[in-house]
Amino acid sequence: MIYLELFYTFFIIGLFGFGGGYGMLSLIQTETVINHHWLSSAEFTNIVAISQMTPGPIGINSATYCGYTTVHNAGYSGAMAVLGSATATFALVLPSLILMLLISKLFLKYMNTPVVQSIFGGLRPVVVGLLAAATLLLCNAENFSSPDVNMWQFCISIFLFVATFIGTMWLKINPIRMICYAAVAGLVLLY
Amino acid sequence: MIDKDKDSYSGNNSKSALNNDLAIYWESFKVFFKIGAFTLGGGYAMIPIIESEVVDKKQWIPKDQFLDLIAVAQSCPGVFAVNISIFLGYKLRKVKGALCTCLGAVLPSFLTILAIALFFHQFMEIGWVAAMFRGIRPAVVALIAVPTFNLAKSAKINLANCWIPIITALLIAVLGVNPIYILLAAGIGGFAYGKYLKPTEEL
Numbered sequence: 001m002i003y004l005e006l007f008y009t010f011f012i013i014g015l016f017g018f019g020g021g022y023g024m025l026s027l028i029q030t031e032t033v034i035n036h037h038w039l040s041s042a043e044f045t046n047i048v049a050i051s052q053m054t055p056g057p058i059g060i061n062s063a064t065y066c067g068y069t070t071v072h073n074a075g076y077s078g079a080m081a082v083l084g085s086a087t088a089t090f091a092l093v094l095p096s097l098i099l100m101l102l103i104s105k106l107f108l109k110y111m112n113t114p115v116v117q118s119i120f121g122g123l124r125p126v127v128v129g130l131l132a133a134a135t136l137l138l139c140n141a142e143n144f145s146s147p148d149v150n151m152w153q154f155c156i157s158i159f160l161f162v163a164t165f166i167g168t169m170w171l172k173i174n175p176i177r178m179i180c181y182a183a184v185a186g187l188v189l190l191y
Numbered sequence: 192m193i194d195k196d197k198d199s200y201s202g203n204n205s206k207s208a209l210n211n212d213l214a215i216y217w218e219s220f221k222v223f224f225k226i227g228a229f230t231l232g233g234g235y236a237m238i239p240i241i242e243s244e245v246v247d248k249k250q251w252i253p254k255d256q257f258l259d260l261i262a263v264a265q266s267c268p269g270v271f272a273v274n275i276s277i278f279l280g281y282k283l284r285k286v287k288g289a290l291c292t293c294l295g296a297v298l299p300s301f302l303t304i305l306a307i308a309l310f311f312h313q314f315m316e317i318g319w320v321a322a323m324f325r326g327i328r329p330a331v332v333a334l335i336a337v338p339t340f341n342l343a344k345s346a347k348i349n350l351a352n353c354w355i356p357i358i359t360a361l362l363i364a365v366l367g368v369n370p371i372y373i374l375l376a377a378g379i380g381g382f383a384y385g386k387y388l389k390p391t392e393e394l
Contacts, residue, residue: 016371017268022338024270030363030370045328046315050307052334056227056300057237059270064304078309085308089301096269097293100277101286103263111263114385120266122381124346126373129359131339135332136364143328157329164333169341175334176231179327186326191319 010091019127021058026134038070042142063092223295
């Protein structure tokens with residue numbers, strides 16, 4: 001039953017999605033690509049690209065998209081896939097809804113206590129590691145090609161990776177603009 | 192529990208109060224729909240936009256309370272914009288209000304992505320679209336690498352504690368450990384540190 005599995009997986013992702021959209025992306029990646037093999041690594045990267053370029057929070061965008069693609073890849077029709085994206089999105093938001101309501105109703109006064117703050121303090125450095133792991137796992141032949149398969153594409157990929165890193169990290173170029181540049185480069189150099 | 196809460200707002204049941212109630216549901220839905228529909232990139236870029244809508248324009252919440260809610264919404268799991276929408280919806284009209292604002296925050300993303308997903312599979316078969324994505328994919332990997340370093344800065348990672356993210360990354364990427372177990376361990380570790388170690392350090 002793919003919907004139940006989708007629901008359970010994205011509920012857990014929503015429950016443990018600390019550190020904003022990108023922290024969530026690393027959980028989505030390990031669950032959907034590595035643990036369940038619902039998506040290929042290249043499909044996941046495509047989804048992240050589209051989620052980044054469309055308005056709205058990247059966590060919601062990618063959950064909606066992953067839900068759709070998972071059901072579609074399992075061989076179902078369009079309407080069933082729409083149900084898949086609704087399932088994943090709802091499951092991702094549900095833990096937030098439950099937690100935030102509980103906090104609003106009962107626990108808002110406890111959020112600033114040393115105990116709660118030290119739990120959050122323990123999580124923060126680990127979320128950095130989660131993001132680093134997501135980056136490492138995405139550095140593969142599906143996203144970069146490889147020297148023995150296609151040397152030209154591999155070199156262009158490395159160049160685009162480095163250029164985008166420098167562009168967004170130090171030159172503060174808008175990420176969406178960087179994606180557009182990379183798309184043009186792909187069109188001209190890799191077509 | 193919901194009824195009791197609602198009574199305090201629309202207890203007199205007059206027609207104008209009812210209209211007023213519907214209006215606030217609709218208004219709050221609209222505000223978060225707008226925020227969801229027009230903010231690219233999401234996350235922290237949304238804070239000033241949310242603030243100008245709910246603190247300055249609509250005056251649903253005073254600024255100091257808004258900043259408190261932001262701090263809580265950021266440290267809690269889940270999508271930041273959704274968390275903050277639930278807080279504000281609850282503040283306005285309890286559980287029903289929270290459902291309303293949450294739906295408003297999620298719906299634009301959901302509908303946009305759905306429209307794209309329905310057609311994207313056909314597009315990917317076109318040669319030049321596939322070529323564009325061959326260029327985009329390495330760039331996206333870099334876009335995930337950059338926040339790693341930015342987050343490391345804001346989490347105050349230094350030489351003394353950099354082993355935590357490094358070990359975490361290696362456990363996940365090399366040994367295939369599920370990140371959820373590491374998050375659980377980190378939460379427990381943070382709790383134990385705050386309860387047992389930190390008091391002794393301060394002595």
